[in-house]
Amino acid sequence: MITDVFLFWFLAIVTLAAGITVVTVTNPIYSALALAMTMIGVSALFVTLGAYFLAGVQIIVYAGAVTVLFVMVVMLFDLKYEVVAFSRGKVSGALKLASGATLGGLLIGSIFLTVNGVTKAVSVGTSEKAGDTTKELSRLLFTKYVFGFEALGVLLLIIAVGAVALARSKGGTHAEH
Amino acid sequence: MGNSLTEIIINSIKLILVFLIMVQAVPVLVWLERRGSAFIQNRFGPNRIGPLGLMQLLADAVKFLFKEEFSPAKSVKFLYYAAPVVALVPATLAFAAIPLGAPVQWDQYVFHLQGYEISVGIVFVLAVSSLATYAILLAGWGSGNKYALLGALRASAQVISYELALGLSIVGVILLYGTFDFNEIIQAQQGPLILHWMGHEITFLSFLPNWGIFYQPLGMVIFFASAFAESNRLPFDLAEGEAELVAGFHVEYGGFKMLLFFIGEYGHMLVSSALIATFFLGGYTIPWVSMAELTQWVGTFIQTPNWISLVTGLITFAVMFAKIAVFLWIFIQVRWTLPRFRYDQLMDLGWKTMLPWALFNTILTATVIYFAHLG
Amino acid sequence: MPNIDSAVSSAAPNMVLLTDTIPVGIGLTHYLVLSAILFVLGMIGVLLRRNAIVMLMSIELMLNAVNLSFVAFSHFLGLIDGQIMVFFVMTIAAAEAAVGLAILVSIFKRYREVNIRFFEHLRG
Numbered sequence: 001m002i003t004d005v006f007l008f009w010f011l012a013i014v015t016l017a018a019g020i021t022v023v024t025v026t027n028p029i030y031s032a033l034a035l036a037m038t039m040i041g042v043s044a045l046f047v048t049l050g051a052y053f054l055a056g057v058q059i060i061v062y063a064g065a066v067t068v069l070f071v072m073v074v075m076l077f078d079l080k081y082e083v084v085a086f087s088r089g090k091v092s093g094a095l096k097l098a099s100g101a102t103l104g105g106l107l108i109g110s111i112f113l114t115v116n117g118v119t120k121a122v123s124v125g126t127s128e129k130a131g132d133t134t135k136e137l138s139r140l141l142f143t144k145y146v147f148g149f150e151a152l153g154v155l156l157l158i159i160a161v162g163a164v165a166l167a168r169s170k171g172g173t174h175a176e177h
Numbered sequence: 178m179g180n181s182l183t184e185i186i187i188n189s190i191k192l193i194l195v196f197l198i199m200v201q202a203v204p205v206l207v208w209l210e211r212r213g214s215a216f217i218q219n220r221f222g223p224n225r226i227g228p229l230g231l232m233q234l235l236a237d238a239v240k241f242l243f244k245e246e247f248s249p250a251k252s253v254k255f256l257y258y259a260a261p262v263v264a265l266v267p268a269t270l271a272f273a274a275i276p277l278g279a280p281v282q283w284d285q286y287v288f289h290l291q292g293y294e295i296s297v298g299i300v301f302v303l304a305v306s307s308l309a310t311y312a313i314l315l316a317g318w319g320s321g322n323k324y325a326l327l328g329a330l331r332a333s334a335q336v337i338s339y340e341l342a343l344g345l346s347i348v349g350v351i352l353l354y355g356t357f358d359f360n361e362i363i364q365a366q367q368g369p370l371i372l373h374w375m376g377h378e379i380t381f382l383s384f385l386p387n388w389g390i391f392y393q394p395l396g397m398v399i400f401f402a403s404a405f406a407e408s409n410r411l412p413f414d415l416a417e418g419e420a421e422l423v424a425g426f427h428v429e430y431g432g433f434k435m436l437l438f439f440i441g442e443y444g445h446m447l448v449s450s451a452l453i454a455t456f457f458l459g460g461y462t463i464p465w466v467s468m469a470e471l472t473q474w475v476g477t478f479i480q481t482p483n484w485i486s487l488v489t490g491l492i493t494f495a496v497m498f499a500k501i502a503v504f505l506w507i508f509i510q511v512r513w514t515l516p517r518f519r520y521d522q523l524m525d526l527g528w529k530t531m532l533p534w535a536l537f538n539t540i541l542t543a544t545v546i547y548f549a550h551l552g
Numbered sequence: 553m554p555n556i557d558s559a560v561s562s563a564a565p566n567m568v569l570l571t572d573t574i575p576v577g578i579g580l581t582h583y584l585v586l587s588a589i590l591f592v593l594g595m596i597g598v599l600l601r602r603n604a605i606v607m608l609m610s611i612e613l614m615l616n617a618v619n620l621s622f623v624a625f626s627h628f629l630g631l632i633d634g635q636i637m638v639f640f641v642m643t644i645a646a647a648e649a650a651v652g653l654a655i656l657v658s659i660f661k662r663y664r665e666v667n668i669r670f671f672e673h674l675r676g
Contacts (some may be wrong), residue, residue: 008578012586019590022613023597028605029256029318035609036311038590042616043304049583049627053357054635056300058619060344061642064307066612066649068337071314072330073653074605077660096599104592111584118580118629134297134357136632137639145636152643159647166654 015041039063195292204234244432256319261437264312268444278494320429328425338527339406345535346399349542363460367467386464390457404449450504461493583624590617
């Protein structure tokens with residue numbers, strides 16, 4: 001019990017620190033690396049919540065591919081980092097910050113007001129063994145959510161073709177002359 | 178980690194020992210590589226220091242430790258120093274998740290011969306292997322050198338391309354054994370080869386052991402080839418090709434930091450060999466012999482059940498390392514035999530050849546399993 | 553709020569309320585608050601930063617926060633549908649990041665700038 005508490009607070013602080021680093025640091029490389037750290041932190045939080053398969057997939061997809069893509073794009077652009085991270089204009093900046101803080105306050109307030117009404121469905125239990133969870137996940141994915149699953153496949157095909165078409169340039173080793 | 182204090186202590190010692198196994202395998206591997214490559218190229222390798230040149234790497238390590246610690250003037254210091262550490266961590270984490278021997282039952286505790294036991298072993302190993310890209314990118318950017326950056330971008334593009342083929346080739350194995358757990362996959366590969374097809378048992382192939390390579394030959398080939406690309410070994414090492422791009426992304430590294438990169442690369446080789454041994458070669462089980470028979474055979478010499486299971490664990494540990502050693506030798510042989518791929522040939526191979534074949538393997542496996550279970 | 557507790561527990565005695573499971577320990581509230589803070593951080597990043605790449609990264613941060621709250625609900629409610637939603641969100645977020653970066657690469661090749669104040673006026 002005490003290890004759960006300690007683990008949660010440690011992971012929460014690491015994830016929050018990494019998240020703050022993403023938003024506030026001027027150098028985009030450090031932002032991207034902090035994003036990777038955030039995703040690893042979120043994956044560790046998934047493990048504490050018992051979603052082992054999702055934690056692995058989170059690292060494979062997010063921290064191992066999406067963030068690598070970000071880092072590679074930043075390195076290819078070779079940006080000189082900006083002098084100041086946030087936009088000029090004190091009033092507009094303060095207004096944006098205030099709106100963000102208001103949203104945060106509203107979200108957290110609404111969480112505290114409504115969380116007592118959340119009840120646990122006693123009949124359906126999540127088993128501890130990860131293999132059973134994955135089997136349950138796949139069963140649901142192929143029966144109840146099969147339309148979304150197939151639509152995701154089509155979406156990924158469109159994305160792959162679209163990304164290649166967008167970023168293609170003339171020339172290269174496979175160009176026809 | 179365990180409930181009682183003895184369990185926690187022994188598990189901690191086991192963690193440290195598994196880490197040390199990986200670190201200590203590197204000098205042996207380097208010696209094997211230098212003597213093995215010399216044998217292939219018809220020359221002597223290091224043979225001055227120690228018998229058969231075995232102390233050569235000790236001398237090299239001492240030399241590395243005494244080298245000057247510097248960083249290039251235009252480098253980003255934090256990333257430059259962080260990259261070798263980031264190179265070391267994923268290989269270590271992945272190696273600690275692979276079972277190296279049968280579980281040892283001592284009194285009421287069960288100790289698994291691995292660093293930690295995870296029920297989603299395969300997903301975990303794939304996940305931490307995909308984090309190895311960061312070491313390459315950090316090294317390339319942190320060096321402040323255009324050529325290092327180019328080499329790093331090419332190397333990382335290659336690594337993430339072959340990660341796909343790596344993961345997909347394992348999907349066939351997962352479909353076949355129905356689990357992510359390494360221990361269960363190894364347990365399912367014991368004994369002789371008996372095929373089940375529509376309710377019949379086909380036993381004319383019983384002279385072969387029940388290994389995964391006979392169920393998944395195409396998956397084995399694709400996994401084997403992708404493992405080379407993952408650890409940036411020849412024939413896929415254009416990104417760090419000596420005599421072409423100087424040393425690629427680790428051109429600005431010398432001394433002890435270079436050694437850490439080497440440990441990372443050999444660590445990836447070790448993890449890939451251990452994974453091939455686990456998925457396709459039966460892991461720590463002896464071919465044609467099931468674990469029950471082995472325990473019985475050991476029980477004819479030793480009486481107390483604690484020592485029986487300990488000796489069984491040690492025997493299976495030795496068997497696993499024999500299989501890993503065979504594949505490490507194959508890795509080293511291939512490196513000094515085959516020429517290097519050109520970069521566009523490499524990317525074509527990864528995307529246009531391995532990915533479709535891995536997908537085909539998945540579909541074929543699924544179809545065969547469906548028909549085999551119809552009876 | 554004692555009225556709600558007694559009302560619900562008398563109406564449906566099988567239901568287990570979260571307030572009486574773990575007095576001091578990590579409950580749903582903790583995960584939801586963490587997810588909310590991450591979400592707001594991401595939103596501040598999108599609103600305040602001028603570098604287009606960092607804006608895309610902040611969007612990824614928001615999506616991660618949402619994933620966290622989905623999985624937290626899935627764990628504390630005992631339903632596994634939350635993890636299915638995480639699948640969908642993860643896939644779409646990765647796809648959107650890829651396309652966003654492809655567009656960004658095209659913009660950079662044309663204008664050599666990723667600071668959004670150069671694109672404030674829609675012309676050309």
